[in-house]
Amino acid sequence: DGGITQSPKYLFRKEGQNVTLSCEQNLNHDAMYWYRQDPGQGLRLIYYSQIVNDFQKGDIAEGYSVSREKKESFPLTVTSAQKNPTAFYLCASSTFSTQGRLFGYTFGSGTRLTVV
């Protein structure tokens, strides 16, 4: 079955540590996205990538980093510079029509990160 997999489901991090969230898709989608969900704030874009080895900052990129070495994978690193990392993180993927229209996202099941 094609889909998008995020791991782990729950993650605990000590203050001052970096942590990496995994996102893998087997949908052959070109574009991948990382969102953060906080109560009452909806989905806020952290980073996105439309092709391998290229990515762009979203609205709240500070304190995060990403890589896109393979089409299937788009890991997110939450660095110690992120002031308030406790949140629910969602990865999504999509692709474009031949006319360049972005199709709707397929989301992963999310990772709950808690700083302890």
Place this chain on the structure above:
Amino acid sequence: DQQVKQNSPSLSVQEGRISILNCDYTNSMFDYFLWYKKYPAEGPTFLISISSIKDKNEDGRFTVFLNKSAKHLSLHIVPSQPGDSAVYFCAASANTGNQFYFGTGTSLTVIP
């Protein structure tokens, strides 16, 4: 600045009645709109879409209406069922856009 807005954080409806969730947008370039449904601790799942060439799209109990002049769309669920209790997000994109913009969500509770 929030380009897609859902001004009602929560909504409660009796089972069997109609649920109406609203969404407003500010960017006139948006021409493709989606609704997603999200349960706690899960990823959003696609519900229904509408293109700006239409003003209505139906899929079973779900209907989305688009009023381009008012920059407003709404999701109607009828009849509402307890399993519809979830957070609903609307999202919008432009024809040449490379991302969707999301509203802040409306938490729907359907009371049995």
